[in-house]
Structure formats: structure tokens, C-alpha cells
Amino acid sequence: MKSMDGLESVLSRGVDSIYPSRNLLLEKLRRQKLRIYNGIDPTSTSIHLGHSIILRKLAQFQKLGHKIILVFGDFTGMVGDPSGKDTQRKPLTRRQVLENSSSYKSLVGKILDFKKNPPEIFFNSNWWDKVKAPEILEMLSHFTVQQLLERDMFQERIEKRRPIAASEFLYPILQGYDSVAIDTDVEIGGTDQTFNMLVGREFMKIKEKKEKFVITIPLLEGTDGRKMSKSFGNTIDLNEEPNQMFGKIMSIKDDLIVKYFTLLTDVGLDEISKIEESLKNSTINPRDAKINLALEIVKIYHGESEAKNAQNEFERVFQEGGVPETKKVGSKTGKIKALDLIMNLEMASSRSEAKRLIEQGGVKSNGEKIVNPNQLIDVEIGTIVQIGKLKAVEIMRS
Amino acid sequence: MKSMDGLESVLSRGVDSIYPSRNLLLEKLRRQKLRIYNGIDPTSTSIHLGHSIILRKLAQFQKLGHKIILVFGDFTGMVGDPSGKDTQRKPLTRRQVLENSSSYKSLVGKILDFKKNPPEIFFNSNWWDKVKAPEILEMLSHFTVQQLLERDMFQERIEKRRPIAASEFLYPILQGYDSVAIDTDVEIGGTDQTFNMLVGREFMKIKEKKEKFVITIPLLEGTDGRKMSKSFGNTIDLNEEPNQMFGKIMSIKDDLIVKYFTLLTDVGLDEISKIEESLKNSTINPRDAKINLALEIVKIYHGESEAKNAQNEFERVFQEGGVPETKKVGSKTGKIKALDLIMNLEMASSRSEAKRLIEQGGVKSNGEKIVNPNQLIDVEIGTIVQIGKLKAVEIMRS
Structure with a gap:
């Protein structure tokens, strides 16, 4: 590891694959400044730590003087990328996409530098x-149905007899043309984007006789161990409060500690190796490694002192058996369905997250566990609703 | 049969199927004047008798006061309809399509009335x-890949590992939108167009909440018994000279006589039944039935007296063992490949037709049969090249 220079490290840490090859890209990056691009379909208002890996990779290239390009898919978002989706995505309206984009842009600013060598x-x-x-038909004529059907995910949908809309079928070609439109040298995206990005590589060859490089980035697991995804309600978002972000990082599975350190922090690889070793030998408690991890990550988005505060709050609640700080929140009173109550109190960011939290037994009303999302809760002034050990609200008049 | 009125006869003679049902369409046609449409991608400069069946059906509706609409596919022709094609069609340029369209229009005038109730x-x-x-993506979102893949022909291509271009895959949806754009009530096309036309029916329901009727017309066999198609070189074209048209009709297989009478002439169904009976009982010579047939068809496109002349010429050559009238045509002399010679002398309308004629043993040079399209022919001034019993040319200096 010691022998790697900065560029070699950028092309290996947190990188899954490089097409056509790492060495060719390394050579090219040494010779000239490149245009390096990532496309984002803004399907929600938040960015989670999974997305951040790509943005952090872009920031590394940016520091080395390369030009970063971000494409917000306000068109492709309306079509719906089928990548990794075993059912058809509900297409977004342009209005939704634009609202989400403006929220994304401000979050991206936490990672990329918008002053020096700012991204396009x-x-x-x-x-x-x-x-x-x-023009569209001309574009499509360069690709065959068989090529597009090769995609695992489409094969899966066909087997499961789930519809593939003709529009989403063409998504890879649409994304591919974005590469041509911005004349990029490199595209970065998650491993679930590999097919789309390689179609774009093909497109660049056909249209511009140019070799576009493709860098794929591993996908991140969320708090429940499955792929981090808004639709699973298991994300850790960049705009979460320090306490919440800290607590969620503490809740990840132990075997993800090293992966999180590698992909989400600036801690050196040598030190990460030591942590890995210590975890294997049980010379370190995973909880302590996680506290270290949570501190490192929260620091990036909220600064050192907020991260420290979050650590203190966490330790107070857990180690001293305390209860979380209780916020007063206005609400209607009377009988309210548990799921609706959680949403009204803004204690979950989506109905699917709220449902999961209830079903996992993490939600209590006045200390009593709620087990069914449809259960009717007696809500009165003073009722305390608690989620896990980190969040609690007391009902006041709305 | 006697009990059918004009409309019933129009909806049954030479009609394969009607969607959603013959009775519903009959009712509607009786109540109001409808917009009845056929789409043609002008892939060549000529129209053959196979096409004429649809145009003749349109003419029948036109006479009853309905509005005929013809859509020339100068856009879709560039995409290429995959119907009935087991390999990818070479897309046409817009220039080719426009040239072909203007030739089509003049041929259509032989069947449809352009003065009274003229077609749009x-x-x-x-x-x-x-x-x-x-908009395109919105259109596509209403259809699934599975729906489009159901098509026999695509399944066949996948099995044979022949490419399906993403563009031609969408052809049915493109054709479907034409129905919406012209706001048609009925679409007529060959049975090979059924899938495309039903997609258009679906489209009309989605976009206009309207029931578009679909009428399918049987496909016609050509002079070699296979489906009549320019790519087989077995067509009888509307712009062929009377002698040539007459001779080609005489060359069809005997078991097609009744089908040709039914689909291509105005001879009454009663009389056609009698001919069918007589052929079965061998109380009529198929050659005589065919002469009758050829007369009827040539009459439609060239008038009665030209048809009679063609019959006389045919009988002179065949019955009196005569040789066909010999035209003098200029040509290079020397050794020339048989296929090139036939094309240079304009004795076939395509290389595939020329090849077929040679391989079927119909081509002679100075009385000697040419058996191989690549055979070198000694061409001199005075050489006589003969195709079948109907065409002969004598070489003169070019």
C-alpha cells in the first residue's frame, strides 16, 4: 500500500472496477485533466451515505485538478431508472424532480468544493x-433488444412475470446519450449502474469515436444490512441531525465496520487494517470501533464539536441508561393509527421506514410497545412517543 | 350469399378478420360515415397486386361515402417495419422514401377516386x-417489453439469434401513434400487420378513449407460390406492361386461381364458385380459367382493349408456337455475366428476380438455356436473349 501515489490510491480505495482498465485510466489521468461525470436522478430530497461514496470519489479527482460534472436527471428521472428495481418505478413528475434537485445541490456542497475548480x-x-x-430512433438503431435484455434485472422481471415498461427498457440508452451530450472522459457510478454506464461507453465509441472510461463504486449496506435504499427505509442521510446520524451509525451490523471506515471516512488504510485486526482478535470492542467510526463520519457533515456532542448524548443515553431528550411536538389528539402518528410527528422519513420501525418493535407509546402499524393509539396531551433509544417526543396541543 | 347487402359483402369478401367484431363494425358503418385508414411505408417505387387488395377494399368503402385516409410512412419507413421480416430491414433514407411515395401516389390513383370524395x-x-x-417516452410507458416480445416474429429472431434493433422493436408503437394522430375509426392492413394494428387500437383506447376497428386482409402469393414480396422477386406490379402482367398472371400456380379471382377482380362470387366447381370437376382447363383471370385483372389497370391485345399476344406466342416480339436493345459486347446481362437489358426488375428466372431455366441466349447466374455469356451484335415465352431482345450496338 505504501508504494501507491495519490492517484493510484484514488483509483483503488473504494473502487470496484474500471473499464476498459485501471492502467489505461491511470496513464491518461497522469497526462491530462479529464472530465469526470456522475449522473443522479433526484428521486428524493435527501442524499444518503451510499451516494456520498461517489461524491467523495469525485471530490478526490476534483482536488487533483480534474473537472467534475454532475448531471441531474430531470428528464431521465421522469422515465425511471430500472437499475436494481425488481418492480417498475413510479415515474416522477418534472416538478418533483426539480424540487429534489435543488435539495440535492445543497447537500452535494458538503462534499464537493463549489469555489475552487467548481463542478459543472x-x-x-x-x-x-x-x-x-x-434522432431518438437513430440512437436506438445502434442497440439491439437482445443486448438490452441481457441485463440480469430484466431477466429476473421476465421470470417473475413483472412488467418492464418499454420506456424504462430504453433507460440505459438514454443515460448513455448523456455521456455524449456532455462529452465526458470518465463516468463514475454504483455497481448497479454498470450496464447503463457501459452502454454509454458504447455510445461514445459510435458517436464520437472516443473511449469513455467507467469507474464502478461498491454499493453500501444500510442499517438493516440490506442495500442502502430509500425504499427499504434503512438509509443514513447527509442532512440528518448529528444525534440521529450518530445513533444510526451505531446501529449498523458489526461486520460492516471496516467497509464503512474504508468507503466513508478519511482514516488511513493502515489504521483501518489495524482496526480490522483488532476486531478479529477481539482486542477491541465493536461498540468502541463504531463510536470511533460514527465520530469520523458525523465530523465530515457536522464538524468536530457537533460530532463530540453527539457522542456524549449517545453515551449518556446508552451507558447511563438514560432516556433520549424529549421534544414537544403539537399533534391532534384522539385515536390515531400508529403509522399515521409516526408520520405526523415526523419521526420517520417515509411510511416504509415508519412501518419497519414499528414492526421491529422499536416504537413505544407511554412506554408500551406498538406492534402493528395499523393499531389505534390513544393520543392525549402529554403522551410520550419513543422510537428506539434515540428519539422521543411529548405531545402538546397543535 | 344472395342475402348480403353491399356493406356485408364489403366486410366479408377478401377480409380475414375484424377486431373487435364484424357486427359492431357493421352497425357503426350503417349509422355514420367513418374515417378508414391504411398506412404504407414506401419501400420501393412500385405497388404489386398484393398491395392492391387493401386499396381495392378502401375503394369499396370510398364508394359508400366513407372517408379514406392514406398515411405514407416517410418517418416509419426510415425505422423499418419488422413485420414478416426474419432479418433486420435496411432503413431507408428520407430521400428514398419521398421518391417512392410520389410513385406510389400515382399508382394508387388507378384504384382510388381522387375526384369524388378524394382520400386524405x-x-x-x-x-x-x-x-x-x-412525449415519446410517455407513449412508450403505456406498453411493456413483454407485450412487444410476444410477437411471433421477434421470438423467431431471438431463437435464430438474429438481431432486433431497439428502434424496430418499437415500430408497432410508432405505427400505433399514427392512428391517434389522424384520429381514425378503422385501420385496414395485411394479416402480417395485425400486431401493429392492435397496438394502435390499444393506443386509441388509452389516448382518446375510442374503439378503433381493425380489418385484416389476407396476404397474396406471388408467381412462385411464396408470399408476394419484392424481396422474393415474385411480384406482379401495377405498373407492368399489359403483356408482362398478362404473362405473369398466366404463370401462377393453378390452386391460386380462385383466390386471385376473389381478391383481385370484380367477378361475382357466384360466378367464382362456378369456376371453382368446374376446376374441381376438370370441366374447364386451368389455362382457360387463367386467361379469363388475366383478362379481368389487366383490364382493371390497362383497360379492356389493352387486355385483349395482351391475350392475343399471349395466345400467338404459346398456342401458335411463335416467338415473342423481339426488341432491339443496345449493349456492350464481349463476355458478360448472365445476371449482369439480364439487368443491363432491363429484362428483370431486380437482381433477385433475374437470379430466379435463370435458375428456373427460363432464360436463353441464342436458343441455349442459361443455367447459372454467374455463367459468362458471349454477347455479340445480333445475339438474342429470351426470357420465357414472353420477352426477347436482340443485341444492337449501344
């Missing part, structure tokens, strides 16, 4: 709104 | 050139 930002409706039918 | 003619680039990416 595009909305892909800029070109797509102008593309007409004859 | 559209080029589908009119709307397609304006359709933009977001």
Missing part, C-alpha cells in the same frame, strides 16, 4: 427536451 | 418530426 452542473432536460423522434 | 393523404413525418423525447 447540468440538467439533462437541457438536451433531451430538444431531441426529436428521428 | 398524410406523410407521418408531419407529426413525427415534431414529437420530442418526453
Whole structure:
């Protein structure tokens, strides 16, 4: 590891694969400044730690003087990327996409530098709104149905007899054309984007006789061990309060500690190796490794002192058997369905997260466990609703 | 049969199927004047008798006061309809399509009335050139990949590992939108168009909440018994000279006589039944039935007296053992490949037709049969090249 220079390390830490090859890209990056791009379909208002890995990788290239390009998919977001989705995505409206984009942009600013060598930002409706039918058909003529069907995920949908909309079927070609439109040298994305990005590579060869490089980044597991995804309600979002972010990181499975350190912090690889070793030998308590991890991550998004405060609050609650700080929140009173109550009190970011929290037994009303999302709760002034050991609210008049 | 009125006869003679049902369409046609449409991608400069069946059906509706609409696919022709094609069609350029369209239009005038209740003619680039990416994707979102893949022909291509271009895959949806753009009540096409036309029916329901009727017309066999198609070189074209048209009709297989009478002439069904009976009982010579048939068809496109002349010429050559009238045609002399010679002398309309004629043993040079399209022929001034019993040319200096 010691022998790697900065660039080699950027191309290996937290990188899954590089197409056509790591060495060719390394050579090219040494010779000239490249245009390096990531496309984001803003499907929600938040960015989670899974997304942050790609943004952090972009920030490393940015520091080395390369030009970062972000494409917000306000057009492709309306089509719906089928990547990793075993059912059809509900297409977004342009209005939703634009709202989400503006929220994304401010979160991206926590990772990328918008002053020095700032990223170029595009909305892909800029070109797509102008593309007409004859051009689209010309684009499509370069690809075959068989090529597109090769995709695992489509095969899976066909087997499970789940519909593939003709529009989402073409998604890889649409994403591919974005590469051509911004004339990029490199595209970075999650491993679930590999197919789409390679179609874009093909497109660049056909249209511009140019070799676009593709860098794939591993996917991150969320708090429940499954892929981190808004639809699983298991994300840790960049805009979460320090206490909440800290607590969620403490709740990840122990075998993810090393992966989180590697992908989400600036801790050196040597030190991470030592932590890994210590965990194996049980010379360190996983809880202590996680506290260290949570501190490192929260620091990045909220600064050192907020991270410290979060650690103190966490330790107070857990080690001293305390109860979480209780916020007073206005609410209607009377009989309210548990799921609706959690949403009204804004204690979960989505109905699916709220449902999961209840079903995992983490939600209590006046100390009594709620087991069924449809259960009717007697809500009165003074009722205390608690989620896990980190969040609690006391009902006041709304 | 006697009990059918004109409309019933129009909906049964030479009709394969009607969607959703013959009775519903009959009712509707009795109540009001409808917009009845056929789409043609002009893939060549000529129209053959196979196409004429649809045009003749349209003419029948036109006479009853319904509005006929023809859509020339100058946009869809560039995409290439995969119907009935087991390999990918070579897309046409817009220039080719426009040239072909103008030739088509003049041929259509032989069947449809352009003075009284004239057809509306559209080029589908009119709307397609304006359709933009977001609209196309919206259109596609109503259909699934599985629906489109159900098509026999695509399944066949997948089995044979022949490519299906993503563009031609979408052809049915493109054709479907044409129905919406012209707001048609009925679409007529060959049975090989059934899938495309039913997608258009679906489209009309989704977009306009309207029930579009679909009428399918049987496909016609050509001079070699296979489906009549330019790519087989077995067509009888509407713009062929009377002698040639007459001779080609005489060359069809005997078991097609009744089908040709039914689909291509105005001879009454009663009389056709009698001919069918007589052929079965061998109380009529198939050659005589065919002469009758050829007369009827040539009459439609060239008038009665030209048809009679063609019959006389045919009988002179065949019955009196005569040789066909010999035209003098200029040509290079020397050793020339048989296939090239036939093409240079314009004795076949395509290389595939020329090849077929040679391989079927119909081509002679100075009385000697040519058996191989690649055979070198000694061409001199005075050499006589003969195809079948109907065409002969004598070489003169070019």
C-alpha cells in the first residue's frame, strides 16, 4: 500500500472496477485533466451515505485538478431508472424532480468544493427536451433488444412475470446519450449502474469515436444490512441531525465496520487494517470501533464539536441508561393509527421506514410497545412517543 | 350469399378478420360515415397486386361515402417495419422514401377516386418530426417489453439469434401513434400487420378513449407460390406492361386461381364458385380459367382493349408456337455475366428476380438455356436473349 501515489490510491480505495482498465485510466489521468461525470436522478430530497461514496470519489479527482460534472436527471428521472428495481418505478413528475434537485445541490456542497475548480452542473432536460423522434430512433438503431435484455434485472422481471415498461427498457440508452451530450472522459457510478454506464461507453465509441472510461463504486449496506435504499427505509442521510446520524451509525451490523471506515471516512488504510485486526482478535470492542467510526463520519457533515456532542448524548443515553431528550411536538389528539402518528410527528422519513420501525418493535407509546402499524393509539396531551433509544417526543396541543 | 347487402359483402369478401367484431363494425358503418385508414411505408417505387387488395377494399368503402385516409410512412419507413421480416430491414433514407411515395401516389390513383370524395393523404413525418423525447417516452410507458416480445416474429429472431434493433422493436408503437394522430375509426392492413394494428387500437383506447376497428386482409402469393414480396422477386406490379402482367398472371400456380379471382377482380362470387366447381370437376382447363383471370385483372389497370391485345399476344406466342416480339436493345459486347446481362437489358426488375428466372431455366441466349447466374455469356451484335415465352431482345450496338 505504501508504494501507491495519490492517484493510484484514488483509483483503488473504494473502487470496484474500471473499464476498459485501471492502467489505461491511470496513464491518461497522469497526462491530462479529464472530465469526470456522475449522473443522479433526484428521486428524493435527501442524499444518503451510499451516494456520498461517489461524491467523495469525485471530490478526490476534483482536488487533483480534474473537472467534475454532475448531471441531474430531470428528464431521465421522469422515465425511471430500472437499475436494481425488481418492480417498475413510479415515474416522477418534472416538478418533483426539480424540487429534489435543488435539495440535492445543497447537500452535494458538503462534499464537493463549489469555489475552487467548481463542478459543472447540468440538467439533462437541457438536451433531451430538444431531441426529436428521428434522432431518438437513430440512437436506438445502434442497440439491439437482445443486448438490452441481457441485463440480469430484466431477466429476473421476465421470470417473475413483472412488467418492464418499454420506456424504462430504453433507460440505459438514454443515460448513455448523456455521456455524449456532455462529452465526458470518465463516468463514475454504483455497481448497479454498470450496464447503463457501459452502454454509454458504447455510445461514445459510435458517436464520437472516443473511449469513455467507467469507474464502478461498491454499493453500501444500510442499517438493516440490506442495500442502502430509500425504499427499504434503512438509509443514513447527509442532512440528518448529528444525534440521529450518530445513533444510526451505531446501529449498523458489526461486520460492516471496516467497509464503512474504508468507503466513508478519511482514516488511513493502515489504521483501518489495524482496526480490522483488532476486531478479529477481539482486542477491541465493536461498540468502541463504531463510536470511533460514527465520530469520523458525523465530523465530515457536522464538524468536530457537533460530532463530540453527539457522542456524549449517545453515551449518556446508552451507558447511563438514560432516556433520549424529549421534544414537544403539537399533534391532534384522539385515536390515531400508529403509522399515521409516526408520520405526523415526523419521526420517520417515509411510511416504509415508519412501518419497519414499528414492526421491529422499536416504537413505544407511554412506554408500551406498538406492534402493528395499523393499531389505534390513544393520543392525549402529554403522551410520550419513543422510537428506539434515540428519539422521543411529548405531545402538546397543535 | 344472395342475402348480403353491399356493406356485408364489403366486410366479408377478401377480409380475414375484424377486431373487435364484424357486427359492431357493421352497425357503426350503417349509422355514420367513418374515417378508414391504411398506412404504407414506401419501400420501393412500385405497388404489386398484393398491395392492391387493401386499396381495392378502401375503394369499396370510398364508394359508400366513407372517408379514406392514406398515411405514407416517410418517418416509419426510415425505422423499418419488422413485420414478416426474419432479418433486420435496411432503413431507408428520407430521400428514398419521398421518391417512392410520389410513385406510389400515382399508382394508387388507378384504384382510388381522387375526384369524388378524394382520400386524405398524410406523410407521418408531419407529426413525427415534431414529437420530442418526453412525449415519446410517455407513449412508450403505456406498453411493456413483454407485450412487444410476444410477437411471433421477434421470438423467431431471438431463437435464430438474429438481431432486433431497439428502434424496430418499437415500430408497432410508432405505427400505433399514427392512428391517434389522424384520429381514425378503422385501420385496414395485411394479416402480417395485425400486431401493429392492435397496438394502435390499444393506443386509441388509452389516448382518446375510442374503439378503433381493425380489418385484416389476407396476404397474396406471388408467381412462385411464396408470399408476394419484392424481396422474393415474385411480384406482379401495377405498373407492368399489359403483356408482362398478362404473362405473369398466366404463370401462377393453378390452386391460386380462385383466390386471385376473389381478391383481385370484380367477378361475382357466384360466378367464382362456378369456376371453382368446374376446376374441381376438370370441366374447364386451368389455362382457360387463367386467361379469363388475366383478362379481368389487366383490364382493371390497362383497360379492356389493352387486355385483349395482351391475350392475343399471349395466345400467338404459346398456342401458335411463335416467338415473342423481339426488341432491339443496345449493349456492350464481349463476355458478360448472365445476371449482369439480364439487368443491363432491363429484362428483370431486380437482381433477385433475374437470379430466379435463370435458375428456373427460363432464360436463353441464342436458343441455349442459361443455367447459372454467374455463367459468362458471349454477347455479340445480333445475339438474342429470351426470357420465357414472353420477352426477347436482340443485341444492337449501344
